[in-house]
Amino acid sequence: MTIKKRKAYELEIIDLAFGGKGLAKPDGFPVFIDQCVPGDIVFAKITKKKKSWAQGKLINIIKQSPLRQEGKCQYCNFCGGCKWQQLGYDLQLEYKKRHVIESIEHIGRLKDIPVNDVIPSDRIFGYRNKMEFSCSSKRWLLPEELANQDIKKDFGIGLHVPGTFDKVIDIKQCEIMPSLGNEILDDVRKFIVKSGLPAYHLRNHEGFWRFLMLRHSVAFDTWMVNIVTREKNHDVVQELADILAKKYPEIASVMNNITDAKSGVSIGKEEICLYGKDYIKEKLGKFEFKISANSFFQTNTRACEKLYGKVAEFAALKGNEIVVDLYSGTGTIPIWLSGQAKMIYGIEIVKSAVIDAKLNARLNGIENCEFLEGDIKDVLPQLKQKFKKELKQNIDIMIIDPPRVGMHKDVVKQVLSIAPGKIVYVSCNPATLARDLEMLATEYEISQIQPVDMFPHTYHIESVALLHRL
Numbered sequence: 001m002t003i004k005k006r007k008a009y010e011l012e013i014i015d016l017a018f019g020g021k022g023l024a025k026p027d028g029f030p031v032f033i034d035q036c037v038p039g040d041i042v043f044a045k046i047t048k049k050k051k052s053w054a055q056g057k058l059i060n061i062i063k064q065s066p067l068r069q070e071g072k073c074q075y076c077n078f079c080g081g082c083k084w085q086q087l088g089y090d091l092q093l094e095y096k097k098r099h100v101i102e103s104i105e106h107i108g109r110l111k112d113i114p115v116n117d118v119i120p121s122d123r124i125f126g127y128r129n130k131m132e133f134s135c136s137s138k139r140w141l142l143p144e145e146l147a148n149q150d151i152k153k154d155f156g157i158g159l160h161v162p163g164t165f166d167k168v169i170d171i172k173q174c175e176i177m178p179s180l181g182n183e184i185l186d187d188v189r190k191f192i193v194k195s196g197l198p199a200y201h202l203r204n205h206e207g208f209w210r211f212l213m214l215r216h217s218v219a220f221d222t223w224m225v226n227i228v229t230r231e232k233n234h235d236v237v238q239e240l241a242d243i244l245a246k247k248y249p250e251i252a253s254v255m256n257n258i259t260d261a262k263s264g265v266s267i268g269k270e271e272i273c274l275y276g277k278d279y280i281k282e283k284l285g286k287f288e289f290k291i292s293a294n295s296f297f298q299t300n301t302r303a304c305e306k307l308y309g310k311v312a313e314f315a316a317l318k319g320n321e322i323v324v325d326l327y328s329g330t331g332t333i334p335i336w337l338s339g340q341a342k343m344i345y346g347i348e349i350v351k352s353a354v355i356d357a358k359l360n361a362r363l364n365g366i367e368n369c370e371f372l373e374g375d376i377k378d379v380l381p382q383l384k385q386k387f388k389k390e391l392k393q394n395i396d397i398m399i400i401d402p403p404r405v406g407m408h409k410d411v412v413k414q415v416l417s418i419a420p421g422k423i424v425y426v427s428c429n430p431a432t433l434a435r436d437l438e439m440l441a442t443e444y445e446i447s448q449i450q451p452v453d454m455f456p457h458t459y460h461i462e463s464v465a466l467l468h469r470l
């Protein structure tokens with residue numbers, strides 16, 4: 001069968017590809033289709049055709065796979081948030097483990113690396129401690145809403161339809177956020193509709209209401225509400241903040257971030273605290289953290305503890321080591337390990353994250369963590385020099401937790417030249433993990449990889465790899 005663009009075909013889904021799409025292989029030619037489960041027989045239209053693969057859009061399911069189950073969320077067939085709800089959680093974990101193994105073998109060209117079973121998330125719904133909902137002047141209608149003339153199309157607050165930047169599904173109930181978040185979301189929606197002020201137009205960049213960001217502290221069961229607007233209008237946002245704070249005693253902070261930046265970024269050029277503190281507190285293990293509206297914090301608090309627990313287990317510190325944590329964010333890993341090493345240095349490029357890291361270390365009475373601001377490419381050589389010349393000491397262990405793009409190849413070279421005895425590599429992207437491990441494998445044995453699930457119902461998987469110097 002020759003696959004042609006814009007034509008539709010009956011296809012059998014035989015596997016799930018990394019990225020979450022179903023995979024069909026008519027006559028061996030890979031076709032990737034969203035919203036499919038292995039075992040489905042589907043009718044799909046080809047939207048993209050390349051030399052060695054094609055992409056299709058699901059038109060309808062001809063025969064459902066026995067693996068398919070009813071998703072809990074009413075939007076799960078349309079929303080880009082969590083696309084794997086149609087698969088049982090045990091199967092999700094199996095596929096995630098396989099994706100790690102396949103990436104290591106095919107991208108990293110590394111054989112026989114032990115990959116453990118995935119550590120599951122205890123909560124598979126209501127687990128996300130941060131959700132960001134977009135406001136749009138263009139609401140995307142669900143199939144059952146199309147015929148309803150009463151539904152206004154000029155406002156929606158929710159999540160994007162995958163592959164679109166201007167179409168927003170009006171989300172009434174998001175299942176991966178704790179339930180009170182949905183009540184807050186609904187009150188904000190009602191207030192916006194009544195306010196008479198327009199939602200942001202994602203194409204012409206006009207309008208007032210841009211995002212609603214909700215953060216939940218699991219340890220204290222408190223919430224931060226961050227209202228992101230295009231311009232300042234204090235009276236309006238203050239009225240909203242007062243209504244919310246009065247109704248929900250759980251709300252500890254209401255912020256207003258103001259930005260007219262055209263990119264879809266919710267970080268304000270100006271930030272105003274409308275109620276309570278300009279942060280909420282959260283706990284990881286025995287440590288307390290202040291999280292401000294724009295701080296990075298792992299989004300599944302309890303799974304994060306399991307992840308860091310694995311990092312500590314792999315690091316197996318005895319108390320006298322010098323540790324360097326590359327890509328240290330708000331300092332959570334150094335703080336987590338602080339009681340187990342002599343000294344820990346964190347390197348992080350985002351200034352506000354470094355400020356948060358220092359504050360959080362102080363908040364927890366920690367004195368053996370130092371945080372350095374800058375690009376690792378520049379800061380790591382300076383740190384290396386300091387150790388070699390001034391301190392005449394080695395860096396014993398490196399923890400590396402890069403963003404999705406993985407490590408810069410110059411940083412890999414620097415790590416190899418520093419040659420710590422042990423590396424613990426934390427990754428949120430199996431593809432870049434595999435690429436970087438291949439480079440490190442010239443001088444390190446990859447002893448084991450432990451996947452940890454932080455994001456149920458998505459194809460995303462976190463992994464911790466343990467490397468010993470050969």
Ligand SMILES: C[S@@+](CC[C@H](N)C(=O)[O-])C[C@H]1O[C@@H](n2cnc3c(N)ncnc32)[C@H](O)[C@@H]1O
Pocket residue numbers: 296297298327328329330331332333347348349350353374375376377401402403404428
């Ligand atoms: C996946 S996060 C890890 C954060 C932290 N380890 C945690 O668990 O919360 C990656 C971090 O790397 C930082 N980063 C990205 N590129 C960097 C670079 N070139 N130099 C230093 N830090 C960088 C990002 O700002 C981000 O905070």
